[in-house]
Amino acid sequence: MREQDSLERARNFMEVPYGYTPEEAIGEASRCLSCLRPTCKNGCPVEVDIPSFIKLIKEGKFIEAAWKIKEKNALPAVCGRVCPQEIQCESLCIMGKKGEPIAIGNLERFAADYERESGEITVPEKPKPTGRKVAIIGAGPGGLTCAADLIKLGHQVTIFEALHKPGGVLIYGIPEFRLPKVIVEREVEYIKKLGVELVPDAVIGKLYTVDELLNDHRYDACFIVTGAGLPMFLGIPGENLNGIYSANEFLTRTNLMKAYLFPEYDTPIKKGKKVAVFGGGNVAMDSARVALRLGAEKVYLIYRRSEAEMPARKAEVHHAHEEGIEFLFLTNPIRFIDDGKGNLCGVECLKMELGEPDQSGRRKPIPIKGSEFQIEIDIAIPALGTRSNPLLLSTMPDLKLNKRGYIVAEEGTGMTSKEGVFAGGDIVTGSATVILAMGAGKKAARAIHEYLKWKFWDTRSIQQ
Amino acid sequence: MFKVLVSEQVVPNIQLLTIEAPEIAKKALPGQFVVAVADENGERIPLSLADWNSEEGTVTLIVMQVPSHIEKFGTVVCVGGCYGIGAIMPLARSLKSRGNKVISIIEARSNNLLYWQDKLKRVSDELIQTASDSSAPYKGWSYDPLIEMLEKNRKIARVYAYGCTFMMKLVSDTTKPFGVKTLVALNPIMVDATGMCGVCRVSVGGETKFACVDGPEFDGHKVDWDILAARKTTYLEEEIRSLQRFECQQWYFEKAKASVTK
Numbered sequence: 044m045r046e047q048d049s050l051e052r053a054r055n056f057m058e059v060p061y062g063y064t065p066e067e068a069i070g071e072a073s074r075c076l077s078c079l080r081p082t083c084k085n086g087c088p089v090e091v092d093i094p095s096f097i098k099l100i101k102e103g104k105f106i107e108a109a110w111k112i113k114e115k116n117a118l119p120a121v122c123g124r125v126c127p128q129e130i131q132c133e134s135l136c137i138m139g140k141k142g143e144p145i146a147i148g149n150l151e152r153f154a155a156d157y158e159r160e161s162g163e164i165t166v167p168e169k170p171k172p173t174g175r176k177v178a179i180i181g182a183g184p185g186g187l188t189c190a191a192d193l194i195k196l197g198h199q200v201t202i203f204e205a206l207h208k209p210g211g212v213l214i215y216g217i218p219e220f221r222l223p224k225v226i227v228e229r230e231v232e233y234i235k236k237l238g239v240e241l242v243p244d245a246v247i248g249k250l251y252t253v254d255e256l257l258n259d260h261r262y263d264a265c266f267i268v269t270g271a272g273l274p275m276f277l278g279i280p281g282e283n284l285n286g287i288y289s290a291n292e293f294l295t296r297t298n299l300m301k302a303y304l305f306p307e308y309d310t311p312i313k314k315g316k317k318v319a320v321f322g323g324g325n326v327a328m329d330s331a332r333v334a335l336r337l338g339a340e341k342v343y344l345i346y347r348r349s350e351a352e353m354p355a356r357k358a359e360v361h362h363a364h365e366e367g368i369e370f371l372f373l374t375n376p377i378r379f380i381d382d383g384k385g386n387l388c389g390v391e392c393l394k395m396e397l398g399e400p401d402q403s404g405r406r407k408p409i410p411i412k413g414s415e416f417q418i419e420i421d422i423a424i425p426a427l428g429t430r431s432n433p434l435l436l437s438t439m440p441d442l443k444l445n446k447r448g449y450i451v452a453e454e455g456t457g458m459t460s461k462e463g464v465f466a467g468g469d470i471v472t473g474s475a476t477v478i479l480a481m482g483a484g485k486k487a488a489r490a491i492h493e494y495l496k497w498k499f500w501d502t503r504s505i506q507q
Numbered sequence: 508m509f510k511v512l513v514s515e516q517v518v519p520n521i522q523l524l525t526i527e528a529p530e531i532a533k534k535a536l537p538g539q540f541v542v543a544v545a546d547e548n549g550e551r552i553p554l555s556l557a558d559w560n561s562e563e564g565t566v567t568l569i570v571m572q573v574p575s576h577i578e579k580f581g582t583v584v585c586v587g588g589c590y591g592i593g594a595i596m597p598l599a600r601s602l603k604s605r606g607n608k609v610i611s612i613i614e615a616r617s618n619n620l621l622y623w624q625d626k627l628k629r630v631s632d633e634l635i636q637t638a639s640d641s642s643a644p645y646k647g648w649s650y651d652p653l654i655e656m657l658e659k660n661r662k663i664a665r666v667y668a669y670g671c672t673f674m675m676k677l678v679s680d681t682t683k684p685f686g687v688k689t690l691v692a693l694n695p696i697m698v699d700a701t702g703m704c705g706v707c708r709v710s711v712g713g714e715t716k717f718a719c720v721d722g723p724e725f726d727g728h729k730v731d732w733d734i735l736a737a738r739k740t741t742y743l744e745e746e747i748r749s750l751q752r753f754e755c756q757q758w759y760f761e762k763a764k765a766s767v768t769k
Contacts, residue, residue, distance in 0.1 A: 205699070205701045206699060206701075207544055207551070215699070215703075244509075245530075246701060249534065250530055250531065250534060251530075251534075270703075271703055272702055272703065273702050273703075273705060273717060273720070274703070274704065274705040276705070276708075276715065282715070283708055283709075283710055283715065283734050283738065284737075285737060285738060285740075285741045286741075288706070289704060289705040289706070291703050291704045291705065292698055292704035292705055292706045295698050295699060295703070295704050296698060300550065300551070300698070301548070305745065305749075306745070306748055306749050306752050307548060308548040308550075309545070309548060309549050309550035309749060310550040310551075310698075311742045311745035311746075311749075313741070313742075384737070385733075385734070385737030385738070385740075386737075429703075432701070432702045432703070432720070433702065433720055434701055434702050434720050
C-alpha cells in the first residue's frame with residue numbers, strides 16, 4: 044500500500060498509508076485462490092467471512108463487501124487498520140506459504156472506507172423488540188461490538204462511558220496517524236444509528252453501582268468492559284519526577300485532549316527534545332511516534348529484550364524504524380536522574396543479555412554486570428501495560444476476582460460469579476489488543492442473548 | 508452537557524457554580540469531586556463538591572476529592588483555605604451529624620477573602636476566622652490557633668485540611684509532633700480521573716499512590732510534599748500562556764463588540 048514519505052510524516056499527524064484505489068483493491072483481491080476449505084476465517088476473533096468479502100471485492104461489489112464484513116464486525120474501518128493480521132487471518136493464508144499472504148487487513152479497510160465515502164451507509168432492518176434491557180459499561184471496542192450484536196437481536200442496549208467521548212482506547216490511545224478519529228466517530232455513529240443508547244460522562248461505580256443498574260434501573264444483564272486500568276511504572280528511583288508520563292497519560296493528552304494543538308485546546312503537554320519510551324508493545328510504538336510528531340529531536344525506544352521478542356504489530360515497528368526512532372534493545376533502565384529542580388534530565392541503564400526462556404516462552408533478559416551507562420533525556424514514557432482498575436470492582440465485593448485483581452470470567456461466554464453480570468476485554472485478560480476485546484464482546488453478546496432467553500445461571504464451570 | 512444554573516463570585520477569585528446534574532446530586536458524599544470540562548476544547552479538571560441538593564437535582568462547586576470515612580471521633584478540627592472553605596462545609600456538616608464536636612478554622616490573606624461564614628457556623632460548634640493581615644477576628648494563619656489548642660493540651664481526635672498544597676503541608680507539619688491524625692485532600696493534576704493515566708501519582712509513606720482512585724484523602728504525615736509541590740508546577744508556563752491568551756482574546760472580543768454597537 045502506498046504511504047506518506049517517512050521523513051515528512053514523522054512531523055505530521057496525518058494517516059501513514061493512503062489506502063487502496065479500487066483498481067489496486069481488485070488487483071490484490073484477485074490474488075486470492077478462493078480456497079475450497081479456507082483457513083483465513085479461523086484466524087479472525089470476530090468470525091468475519093473473509094473469502095466471501097474478498098470475492099465481492101474481486102467482482103467490484105465494494106459496498107456489498109462492506110456489508111458482508113459488517114454482518115460480523117461492527118468496526119471494519121478500525122480493524123482493517125489496527126488488527127495484528129500477521130498473527131491472525133493473514134498468518135493462515137495459503138499464499139503466505141510461498142510468498143506474500145493476501146493483504147486481508149488492507150482489503151477490509153478499503154471496503155469500509157469505500158462504503159463510508161460513498162455515503163451509502165445502510166442500517167439493517169430493526170428486529171422485533173424482545174423487551175430485554177442490557178447495560179454495557181465502557182464504550183471501547185469490546186463494548187461497541189457487544190452493543191451492535193445485541194441490538195441486532197432485538198434487545199434494548201445502553202452503553203455507559205466514563206469519559207466525555209465514546210470509543211475508549213480507539214479515541215484516547217491509538218494516535219490519529221494510525222487511526223483517524225473521524226473514522227472512530229463515524230463507526231460510533233453507525234452503532235448509534237442501530238439504536239444503541241450512549242451515555243457519556245457516566246462513571247459506573249460512582250454514579251450508579253452495578254446492583255443499582257440491575258435492580259433500580261431494571262437492566263436484565265450487564266457487561267463489564269472497562270478496559271485498561273492503572274498504568275504500571277518501572278519501580279525505579281525518580282519515577283515521580285516531572286517529565287515522566289505513563290504512556291496512557293501521554294497518549295490521552297495528545298489524542299483525546301488534543302494537546303498538540305495547545306493553546307487552541309486547553310490541555311498542555313511537555314513536548315521534549317530528547318524522549319525515551321520504555322516497552323516493546325503497540326502502545327510503546329505509538330508513544331514514540333507521537334513524541335516525534337510533537338517535535339522531539341531524538342526519540343529512543345528502550346526495550347529489555349531483543350527485537351524478535353517485541354509484541355508490537357510488525358507494520359508499526361517497521362514504520363517506527365523508517366521514521367527514525369532509535370531502538371536500544373537489551374537495555375533496562377535502573378534510575379531516573381534529577382536536574383535538582385524536580386525535573387527529569389537523564390536515565391541510567393544497564394545492558395542485558397538473553398538467557399533461558401521464561402514463563403511467556405520468550406528468552407529472559409539478564410543484566411550484564413558493570414554495563415551501566417547514562418542517556419540524556421527530558422521526557423520519559425514507560426509503556427509497560429496496566430494493572431486492574433479498582434474503581435468499579437471495589438464497589439462489587441460479591442464479584443470474584445483473580446490474584447491480580449482482574450475479573451474471573453468463563454472463557455467463551457464472559458460469565459462471572461455474579462448472576463446477570465458478564466465481563467470481557469482488558470478487565471478480564473489484562474492488557475491485550477483491540478480485536479481480542481472485540482472478540483470478547485462478540486462472545487458475551489451471544490452468551491447474554493442465551494441468558495436473556497432462559498435466565499439460567501450456572502457458575503460451576505467458572506474457575507475458582 | 509450539564510447546564511450551569513448559577514455562576515457567582517463569592518469573594519475575589521473564588522467562583523461558585525451551581526450545575527444541573529440530578530444523577531450526581533443523588534450520589535454525592537462529603538469529600539468527593541467531579542470532573543468538569545468547560546467547552547469542546549476544554550481540559551478535564553477535578554473540582555470538589557461544596558454542596559448539593561438531590562431534590563432540585565443540582566450540585567455546587569467551589570473548586571477537589573473518595574468520600575471521607577466519617578464516624579464519631581470526638582473533637583474534630585476542619586481547616587479550610589481558598590476553595591477548601593467550600594469543601595469543608597459538607598465535611599463539617601456530616602461530622603457534626605455523627606455527633607462529633609466540630610471546630611472549623613478558615614484562613615485567607617484578608618477578611619474580605621473569607622466566605623460562607625454563616626453556613627459554617629451552622630454546622631460547627633466553633634468557627635475560627637483567621638487572616639494574616641489582622642482584618643479577621645484572629646490574626647495569623649490557620650495553623651496558629653491549631654498550635655495554641657494543641658499546646659494547651661486540648662484533646663483533638665483528628666484534623667482535616669482542605670485547600671492549597673502549601674497550607675495542607677503546614678497543617679500536617681503542625682500536628683505531626685503532637686501525633687494527631689491529619690487527613691489532607693490532595694489536588695494533583697488529573698486527566699481522566701478514572702485511574703487510567705497515572706498523572707495524579709503521589710508518594711505516600713514511600714509508596715506511589717494514585718490520588719483519583721486511592722485518594723484524594725491521605726495521611727498528611729506520610730505525604731511526600733516536595734514531590735507533590737514539584738509535580739504541580741509542571742505546566743506553570745503553559746498555564747500562564749493560556750491565561751494571557753484568554754485575556755487577549757477577551758480584549759479583542761470586547762473591542763469587536765463595542766465597534767458593532769457603535
